Amino acid sequence: MTDSPLHFDTMQVHAGTAPDTATGARQVPIYQSTAFVFKDAEHAARLFNLQEVGYIYSRLTNPTVMALANRITALEGGVGGVCTSSGHAAQIMALYPLMAPGRNIIASTRLYGGTVTQFTQVFKRFGWSTRFVDIDDEAALRAAVDEDTRAIFCESITNPGGHITDIPMVARVANAAGVPLVVDNTSASPYLCRPIELGATLVINSTTKYLTGNGTVTGGAIVDSGKFDWSAHPGKFPSLTEPEPAYHGLRFHETFGPMAYTFHSIAIGLRDLGMTMNPQGAHYTLMGIETLSLRMDKHVKNAMAVARWLEADPRVGEVTYAGLESSPYFARAARICPKGAGAIFTFQIKSGYDGCVRFVNALKLFSHVANLGDARSLVIHPASTTHRQLTEDQQRAAGVAPDYVRLSIGIEDSRDIIADLDQALNG
Protein backbone atom coordinates (compact mmCIF):
# COMPACT_ATOMS: atom_id res chain seq x y z
CA MET A 1 0.00 0.00 0.00
CA THR A 2 1.10 3.59 -0.62
CA ASP A 3 1.52 6.17 2.11
CA SER A 4 -1.01 8.62 0.66
CA PRO A 5 -4.31 8.58 2.55
CA LEU A 6 -6.82 6.12 1.15
CA HIS A 7 -10.26 7.16 -0.01
CA PHE A 8 -13.41 6.30 1.93
CA ASP A 9 -14.57 3.41 -0.30
CA THR A 10 -11.15 1.79 0.04
CA MET A 11 -10.93 2.33 3.79
CA GLN A 12 -14.36 0.83 4.44
CA VAL A 13 -13.03 -2.46 3.01
CA HIS A 14 -9.40 -2.38 4.17
CA ALA A 15 -8.81 -0.04 7.13
CA GLY A 16 -7.78 -1.69 10.37
CA THR A 17 -7.31 -5.12 8.83
CA ALA A 18 -4.58 -7.05 7.08
CA PRO A 19 -4.26 -10.73 6.22
CA ASP A 20 -4.00 -12.71 9.46
CA THR A 21 -0.32 -13.07 10.36
CA ALA A 22 -0.80 -16.57 11.81
CA THR A 23 -2.83 -18.17 9.00
CA GLY A 24 -2.95 -15.76 6.05
CA ALA A 25 -6.76 -15.68 6.36
CA ARG A 26 -7.90 -12.80 4.12
CA GLN A 27 -11.00 -12.00 6.18
CA VAL A 28 -10.57 -10.89 9.78
CA PRO A 29 -10.89 -14.07 11.85
CA ILE A 30 -13.41 -14.11 14.69
CA TYR A 31 -10.99 -14.38 17.60
CA GLN A 32 -13.47 -16.13 19.88
CA SER A 33 -11.03 -16.26 22.78
CA THR A 34 -11.41 -14.74 26.21
CA ALA A 35 -7.72 -14.65 27.06
CA PHE A 36 -4.36 -14.40 25.26
CA VAL A 37 -1.21 -16.23 26.33
CA PHE A 38 1.70 -14.12 27.62
CA LYS A 39 5.12 -14.83 26.11
CA ASP A 40 6.62 -14.79 29.61
CA ALA A 41 6.22 -13.06 32.96
CA GLU A 42 8.12 -9.97 31.78
CA HIS A 43 5.76 -9.62 28.77
CA ALA A 44 2.75 -9.94 31.08
CA ALA A 45 4.13 -7.27 33.40
CA ARG A 46 4.75 -4.84 30.53
CA LEU A 47 1.21 -5.35 29.21
CA PHE A 48 -0.31 -4.79 32.64
CA ASN A 49 1.77 -1.64 33.12
CA LEU A 50 0.61 -0.25 29.74
CA GLN A 51 4.28 -0.18 28.67
CA GLU A 52 3.47 -2.42 25.73
CA VAL A 53 0.28 -2.73 23.69
CA GLY A 54 -1.09 -6.24 23.31
CA TYR A 55 -3.91 -8.58 24.14
CA ILE A 56 -4.63 -9.70 27.69
CA TYR A 57 -8.31 -10.38 28.11
CA SER A 58 -11.26 -9.70 25.78
CA ARG A 59 -13.10 -7.40 28.17
CA LEU A 60 -10.35 -4.87 27.37
CA THR A 61 -9.14 -5.76 23.88
CA ASN A 62 -9.76 -8.48 21.31
CA PRO A 63 -8.21 -8.63 17.82
CA THR A 64 -11.56 -8.81 15.95
CA VAL A 65 -13.10 -6.01 17.99
CA MET A 66 -9.88 -3.95 17.65
CA ALA A 67 -9.97 -4.37 13.86
CA LEU A 68 -13.47 -2.89 13.86
CA ALA A 69 -12.48 -0.04 16.20
CA ASN A 70 -9.55 0.81 13.95
CA ARG A 71 -11.72 0.72 10.83
CA ILE A 72 -14.35 3.04 12.31
CA THR A 73 -11.55 5.33 13.58
CA ALA A 74 -10.16 5.56 10.05
CA LEU A 75 -13.60 6.29 8.56
CA GLU A 76 -14.25 9.03 11.13
CA GLY A 77 -10.76 10.49 10.70
CA GLY A 78 -9.78 10.12 14.37
CA VAL A 79 -6.60 8.97 16.12
CA GLY A 80 -8.06 6.17 18.23
CA GLY A 81 -11.29 4.45 19.10
CA VAL A 82 -12.98 1.72 21.07
CA CYS A 83 -16.05 -0.42 20.46
CA THR A 84 -18.78 -0.99 23.02
CA SER A 85 -21.71 -3.33 23.53
CA SER A 86 -24.29 -0.81 22.26
CA GLY A 87 -24.71 2.80 21.23
CA HIS A 88 -26.00 3.63 24.70
CA ALA A 89 -22.90 2.06 26.24
CA ALA A 90 -20.80 4.26 23.93
CA GLN A 91 -22.54 7.35 25.32
CA ILE A 92 -21.84 6.43 28.96
CA MET A 93 -18.28 5.36 28.10
CA ALA A 94 -17.64 8.56 26.13
CA LEU A 95 -18.64 10.80 29.02
CA TYR A 96 -17.23 8.68 31.86
CA PRO A 97 -13.65 10.06 31.72
CA LEU A 98 -14.97 13.62 31.69
CA MET A 99 -17.59 13.51 34.40
CA ALA A 100 -17.93 13.33 38.18
CA PRO A 101 -20.80 13.94 40.60
CA GLY A 102 -21.97 17.56 40.34
CA ARG A 103 -20.83 18.03 36.77
CA ASN A 104 -23.14 18.64 33.84
CA ILE A 105 -23.36 18.31 30.08
CA ILE A 106 -25.22 20.50 27.65
CA ALA A 107 -27.28 18.43 25.23
CA SER A 108 -29.41 19.17 22.23
CA THR A 109 -33.17 18.98 22.71
CA ARG A 110 -33.29 17.00 19.46
CA LEU A 111 -31.96 13.56 20.40
CA TYR A 112 -32.86 9.91 20.03
CA GLY A 113 -35.61 9.17 22.62
CA GLY A 114 -33.51 6.58 24.46
CA THR A 115 -30.70 9.10 24.80
CA VAL A 116 -33.01 11.63 26.46
CA THR A 117 -34.06 8.98 28.97
CA GLN A 118 -30.44 8.00 29.67
CA PHE A 119 -29.38 11.63 30.08
CA THR A 120 -32.24 12.49 32.44
CA GLN A 121 -32.91 9.33 34.47
CA VAL A 122 -29.64 7.37 34.55
CA PHE A 123 -27.29 10.33 34.82
CA LYS A 124 -29.14 11.54 37.90
CA ARG A 125 -28.05 8.40 39.73
CA PHE A 126 -24.42 9.19 38.94
CA GLY A 127 -24.85 12.75 40.18
CA TRP A 128 -24.46 14.03 36.61
CA SER A 129 -26.99 16.43 35.11
CA THR A 130 -28.04 17.44 31.61
CA ARG A 131 -29.10 20.87 30.39
CA PHE A 132 -31.19 20.49 27.25
CA VAL A 133 -30.82 23.45 24.89
CA ASP A 134 -32.03 24.23 21.36
CA ILE A 135 -28.92 23.25 19.41
CA ASP A 136 -29.58 25.95 16.78
CA ASP A 137 -29.49 28.72 19.40
CA GLU A 138 -25.85 29.79 19.82
CA ALA A 139 -26.61 32.37 22.52
CA ALA A 140 -28.60 29.85 24.57
CA LEU A 141 -25.79 27.30 24.26
CA ARG A 142 -23.24 29.84 25.50
CA ALA A 143 -25.52 30.89 28.34
CA ALA A 144 -25.99 27.28 29.49
CA VAL A 145 -22.25 26.70 30.07
CA ASP A 146 -20.99 27.00 33.65
CA GLU A 147 -17.84 25.96 35.54
CA ASP A 148 -19.19 22.42 36.03
CA THR A 149 -19.92 21.83 32.33
CA ARG A 150 -17.72 19.07 30.92
CA ALA A 151 -19.13 18.40 27.42
CA ILE A 152 -21.60 19.47 24.77
CA PHE A 153 -23.52 16.61 23.15
CA CYS A 154 -25.51 16.65 19.90
CA GLU A 155 -26.48 14.48 16.92
CA SER A 156 -25.20 15.30 13.42
CA ILE A 157 -28.47 14.42 11.68
CA THR A 158 -31.12 14.46 14.37
CA ASN A 159 -33.70 11.85 15.19
CA PRO A 160 -36.61 11.89 14.48
CA GLY A 161 -36.88 14.99 12.28
CA GLY A 162 -33.70 14.56 10.22
CA HIS A 163 -32.67 18.12 11.10
CA ILE A 164 -29.03 19.03 10.52
CA THR A 165 -26.85 20.35 13.35
CA ASP A 166 -24.48 23.23 12.62
CA ILE A 167 -21.48 21.34 14.03
CA PRO A 168 -18.90 24.13 13.37
CA MET A 169 -21.05 26.61 15.33
CA VAL A 170 -21.50 24.19 18.26
CA ALA A 171 -17.76 23.44 18.14
CA ARG A 172 -17.05 27.18 18.49
CA VAL A 173 -19.18 27.29 21.63
CA ALA A 174 -17.44 24.18 23.01
CA ASN A 175 -13.99 25.64 22.29
CA ALA A 176 -14.86 28.92 23.97
CA ALA A 177 -16.13 26.95 26.98
CA GLY A 178 -13.01 24.74 27.05
CA VAL A 179 -15.02 21.52 26.85
CA PRO A 180 -15.10 18.71 24.29
CA LEU A 181 -17.88 18.46 21.72
CA VAL A 182 -19.33 14.95 21.50
CA VAL A 183 -21.28 14.22 18.31
CA ASP A 184 -23.56 11.21 17.88
CA ASN A 185 -23.09 10.43 14.18
CA THR A 186 -25.44 7.43 14.10
CA SER A 187 -28.12 8.83 11.78
CA ALA A 188 -25.56 10.07 9.25
CA SER A 189 -22.73 7.51 9.50
CA PRO A 190 -19.16 8.63 8.73
CA TYR A 191 -19.96 8.39 5.01
CA LEU A 192 -22.46 11.26 5.06
CA CYS A 193 -20.95 13.37 7.85
CA ARG A 194 -17.44 13.75 9.23
CA PRO A 195 -17.91 15.52 12.58
CA ILE A 196 -14.18 15.59 13.42
CA GLU A 197 -13.42 17.61 10.28
CA LEU A 198 -16.19 20.00 11.37
CA GLY A 199 -14.73 20.50 14.86
CA ALA A 200 -15.99 17.63 17.02
CA THR A 201 -13.69 16.26 19.74
CA LEU A 202 -15.32 12.84 20.09
CA VAL A 203 -17.68 10.98 17.79
CA ILE A 204 -19.92 8.17 18.88
CA ASN A 205 -21.89 5.80 16.70
CA SER A 206 -24.51 3.19 17.42
CA THR A 207 -23.05 0.52 15.10
CA THR A 208 -26.42 -1.21 15.47
CA LYS A 209 -27.76 1.06 12.73
CA TYR A 210 -26.17 1.99 9.38
CA LEU A 211 -22.64 0.72 10.11
CA THR A 212 -23.89 -2.87 10.43
CA GLY A 213 -26.83 -2.06 8.21
CA ASN A 214 -28.88 -5.21 8.46
CA GLY A 215 -30.47 -5.17 11.92
CA THR A 216 -28.51 -8.12 13.34
CA VAL A 217 -26.38 -6.92 16.27
CA THR A 218 -26.20 -4.09 18.77
CA GLY A 219 -22.93 -2.25 19.18
CA GLY A 220 -21.35 1.12 19.60
CA ALA A 221 -18.10 2.94 18.96
CA ILE A 222 -16.29 6.01 20.31
CA VAL A 223 -13.68 7.75 18.18
CA ASP A 224 -11.34 10.43 19.53
CA SER A 225 -10.06 13.23 17.30
CA GLY A 226 -6.92 13.46 19.47
CA LYS A 227 -7.23 17.24 19.22
CA PHE A 228 -8.43 18.23 22.68
CA ASP A 229 -5.73 19.49 25.03
CA TRP A 230 -6.84 17.86 28.29
CA SER A 231 -4.02 19.55 30.21
CA ALA A 232 -4.90 23.08 29.08
CA HIS A 233 -7.41 23.40 31.92
CA PRO A 234 -5.67 22.25 35.14
CA GLY A 235 -7.90 20.16 37.36
CA LYS A 236 -10.80 20.13 34.91
CA PHE A 237 -10.32 16.61 33.50
CA PRO A 238 -8.47 14.83 36.34
CA SER A 239 -9.08 11.31 34.96
CA LEU A 240 -6.91 12.20 31.98
CA THR A 241 -4.32 14.48 33.60
CA GLU A 242 -3.90 13.49 37.25
CA PRO A 243 -2.08 10.40 38.60
CA GLU A 244 -4.25 7.27 38.18
CA PRO A 245 -4.13 5.18 41.36
CA ALA A 246 -5.13 1.99 39.51
CA TYR A 247 -1.98 2.30 37.34
CA HIS A 248 0.70 3.25 39.90
CA GLY A 249 0.09 6.97 39.47
CA LEU A 250 0.32 7.02 35.66
CA ARG A 251 -0.91 10.27 34.04
CA PHE A 252 -2.71 9.38 30.81
CA HIS A 253 -2.28 12.67 28.96
CA GLU A 254 1.35 13.12 29.91
CA THR A 255 2.16 9.51 29.00
CA PHE A 256 0.07 8.94 25.85
CA GLY A 257 -0.42 12.44 24.40
CA PRO A 258 -3.15 12.43 21.73
CA MET A 259 -3.89 8.75 22.51
CA ALA A 260 -4.65 9.53 26.19
CA TYR A 261 -8.41 9.35 25.81
CA THR A 262 -8.30 6.07 23.85
CA PHE A 263 -5.92 4.40 26.32
CA HIS A 264 -8.09 5.58 29.21
CA SER A 265 -11.18 4.17 27.48
CA ILE A 266 -9.54 0.75 27.24
CA ALA A 267 -7.49 0.62 30.42
CA ILE A 268 -10.12 2.15 32.70
CA GLY A 269 -13.41 2.37 30.79
CA LEU A 270 -13.64 -1.11 29.27
CA ARG A 271 -11.68 -2.74 32.06
CA ASP A 272 -13.85 -1.36 34.86
CA LEU A 273 -17.25 -0.71 33.27
CA GLY A 274 -17.12 -3.84 31.08
CA MET A 275 -19.40 -2.55 28.29
CA THR A 276 -17.51 -4.72 25.82
CA MET A 277 -18.43 -5.64 22.26
CA ASN A 278 -18.15 -9.37 21.52
CA PRO A 279 -16.00 -10.64 18.62
CA GLN A 280 -18.94 -12.26 16.79
CA GLY A 281 -20.81 -8.96 16.84
CA ALA A 282 -17.71 -7.11 15.63
CA HIS A 283 -17.49 -9.56 12.74
CA TYR A 284 -21.05 -8.81 11.57
CA THR A 285 -20.35 -5.08 11.74
CA LEU A 286 -17.07 -5.44 9.83
CA MET A 287 -19.03 -7.24 7.10
CA GLY A 288 -21.66 -4.52 7.07
CA ILE A 289 -19.20 -1.63 6.87
CA GLU A 290 -17.68 -3.02 3.65
CA THR A 291 -20.80 -1.81 1.79
CA LEU A 292 -21.53 1.33 3.86
CA SER A 293 -21.07 3.91 1.09
CA LEU A 294 -23.04 1.83 -1.44
CA ARG A 295 -25.93 1.47 0.98
CA MET A 296 -25.88 5.09 2.13
CA ASP A 297 -26.01 6.38 -1.45
CA LYS A 298 -29.08 4.21 -2.05
CA HIS A 299 -30.68 5.18 1.28
CA VAL A 300 -30.25 8.86 0.36
CA LYS A 301 -31.49 8.43 -3.22
CA ASN A 302 -34.59 6.59 -2.00
CA ALA A 303 -35.23 9.08 0.83
CA MET A 304 -35.06 11.94 -1.66
CA ALA A 305 -37.53 10.22 -4.02
CA VAL A 306 -39.92 9.38 -1.18
CA ALA A 307 -39.72 12.86 0.39
CA ARG A 308 -40.41 14.53 -2.98
CA TRP A 309 -43.36 12.24 -3.60
CA LEU A 310 -44.81 12.82 -0.12
CA GLU A 311 -44.38 16.59 -0.40
CA ALA A 312 -46.49 16.62 -3.56
CA ASP A 313 -49.26 14.45 -2.11
CA PRO A 314 -52.46 16.23 -0.99
CA ARG A 315 -52.99 13.77 1.90
CA VAL A 316 -49.67 14.89 3.42
CA GLY A 317 -48.74 18.05 5.34
CA GLU A 318 -45.18 18.94 6.34
CA VAL A 319 -42.26 16.71 5.29
CA THR A 320 -39.15 17.40 7.40
CA TYR A 321 -36.47 15.91 5.12
CA ALA A 322 -33.50 18.31 4.98
CA GLY A 323 -32.71 17.23 1.42
CA LEU A 324 -35.86 19.03 0.20
CA GLU A 325 -35.38 22.60 -1.05
CA SER A 326 -38.38 23.58 1.08
CA SER A 327 -36.53 22.56 4.28
CA PRO A 328 -35.03 25.35 6.43
CA TYR A 329 -32.04 22.98 6.83
CA PHE A 330 -31.45 22.53 3.07
CA ALA A 331 -28.49 24.95 2.79
CA ARG A 332 -26.94 23.67 6.00
CA ALA A 333 -27.24 20.06 4.82
CA ALA A 334 -25.15 20.92 1.77
CA ARG A 335 -22.41 22.18 4.11
CA ILE A 336 -22.55 19.55 6.87
CA CYS A 337 -23.45 16.40 4.92
CA PRO A 338 -22.85 17.17 1.24
CA LYS A 339 -23.41 13.58 0.08
CA GLY A 340 -26.99 13.62 1.35
CA ALA A 341 -29.22 14.46 4.29
CA GLY A 342 -29.64 10.86 5.44
CA ALA A 343 -32.76 8.74 5.23
CA ILE A 344 -34.67 9.49 8.44
CA PHE A 345 -37.40 12.11 8.61
CA THR A 346 -40.96 12.70 9.74
CA PHE A 347 -44.06 13.74 7.86
CA GLN A 348 -47.51 14.94 8.79
CA ILE A 349 -50.69 13.11 7.82
CA LYS A 350 -53.65 15.46 7.39
CA SER A 351 -56.12 12.94 8.81
CA GLY A 352 -54.45 13.37 12.22
CA TYR A 353 -53.59 10.93 15.01
CA ASP A 354 -56.20 8.35 13.96
CA GLY A 355 -55.06 8.64 10.35
CA CYS A 356 -51.47 7.95 11.47
CA VAL A 357 -52.56 4.82 13.35
CA ARG A 358 -54.53 3.57 10.29
CA PHE A 359 -51.55 4.37 8.03
CA VAL A 360 -49.06 2.43 10.17
CA ASN A 361 -51.44 -0.55 10.33
CA ALA A 362 -52.01 -0.54 6.56
CA LEU A 363 -48.31 -0.55 5.55
CA LYS A 364 -47.09 -3.88 4.18
CA LEU A 365 -43.49 -3.40 3.00
CA PHE A 366 -42.54 -1.11 5.89
CA SER A 367 -41.88 -2.75 9.25
CA HIS A 368 -43.39 -1.10 12.33
CA VAL A 369 -40.38 -1.16 14.69
CA ALA A 370 -38.47 1.02 17.13
CA ASN A 371 -35.28 0.98 15.07
CA LEU A 372 -33.63 2.86 12.22
CA GLY A 373 -30.80 2.46 9.75
CA ASP A 374 -31.81 -1.02 8.60
CA ALA A 375 -31.61 -2.09 4.93
CA ARG A 376 -35.41 -2.44 5.22
CA SER A 377 -37.78 0.52 5.30
CA LEU A 378 -39.09 1.14 8.81
CA VAL A 379 -41.88 3.23 10.27
CA ILE A 380 -42.97 4.35 13.70
CA HIS A 381 -45.72 6.63 14.97
CA PRO A 382 -43.96 8.18 18.00
CA ALA A 383 -47.11 9.63 19.59
CA SER A 384 -48.72 6.19 19.98
CA THR A 385 -45.49 4.33 20.84
CA THR A 386 -42.12 5.73 21.96
CA HIS A 387 -43.50 9.10 23.07
CA ARG A 388 -46.96 8.07 24.27
CA GLN A 389 -46.16 8.92 27.93
CA LEU A 390 -45.56 12.57 27.00
CA THR A 391 -48.15 15.34 26.90
CA GLU A 392 -49.06 16.75 23.50
CA ASP A 393 -46.94 19.86 24.21
CA GLN A 394 -43.95 17.69 25.12
CA GLN A 395 -44.50 15.65 21.97
CA ARG A 396 -44.48 18.80 19.84
CA ALA A 397 -41.26 20.03 21.52
CA ALA A 398 -39.63 16.69 20.74
CA GLY A 399 -40.68 17.05 17.08
CA VAL A 400 -43.19 14.22 17.27
CA ALA A 401 -46.62 15.84 17.21
CA PRO A 402 -49.60 13.41 17.23
CA ASP A 403 -50.13 13.71 13.45
CA TYR A 404 -46.49 12.90 12.50
CA VAL A 405 -44.92 9.56 11.62
CA ARG A 406 -41.21 8.82 11.29
CA LEU A 407 -39.74 6.92 8.36
CA SER A 408 -36.35 5.26 8.02
CA ILE A 409 -36.05 4.66 4.29
CA GLY A 410 -34.39 1.40 3.26
CA ILE A 411 -32.54 0.28 0.17
CA GLU A 412 -35.45 -1.42 -1.61
CA ASP A 413 -36.64 -0.16 -5.02
CA SER A 414 -38.10 3.29 -4.36
CA ARG A 415 -41.11 2.49 -6.59
CA ASP A 416 -42.14 -0.29 -4.20
CA ILE A 417 -41.57 1.94 -1.15
CA ILE A 418 -43.76 4.68 -2.66
CA ALA A 419 -46.47 2.22 -3.73
CA ASP A 420 -46.68 0.95 -0.14
CA LEU A 421 -46.95 4.49 1.26
CA ASP A 422 -49.58 5.34 -1.35
CA GLN A 423 -51.87 2.42 -0.52
CA ALA A 424 -51.42 2.93 3.23
CA LEU A 425 -52.32 6.64 3.04
CA ASN A 426 -55.73 5.50 1.78
CA GLY A 427 -56.01 3.23 4.84
Ligand SMILES: *Cc1c(COP(=O)(O)O)cnc(C)c1O
Ligand atom coordinates in the same frame (compact mmCIF):
# COMPACT_ATOMS: atom_id res chain seq x y z
C1 LIG B 1 -30.11 3.74 18.29
C2 LIG B 1 -29.46 4.99 18.64
C3 LIG B 1 -28.71 5.13 19.80
C4 LIG B 1 -28.55 4.00 20.80
O1 LIG B 1 -27.88 2.92 20.21
P1 LIG B 1 -28.11 1.40 20.69
O2 LIG B 1 -27.13 0.64 19.85
O3 LIG B 1 -29.54 1.07 20.42
O4 LIG B 1 -27.80 1.36 22.14
C5 LIG B 1 -28.11 6.34 20.06
N1 LIG B 1 -28.25 7.38 19.22
C6 LIG B 1 -28.97 7.30 18.08
C7 LIG B 1 -29.08 8.49 17.19
C8 LIG B 1 -29.60 6.11 17.75
O5 LIG B 1 -30.31 6.04 16.64
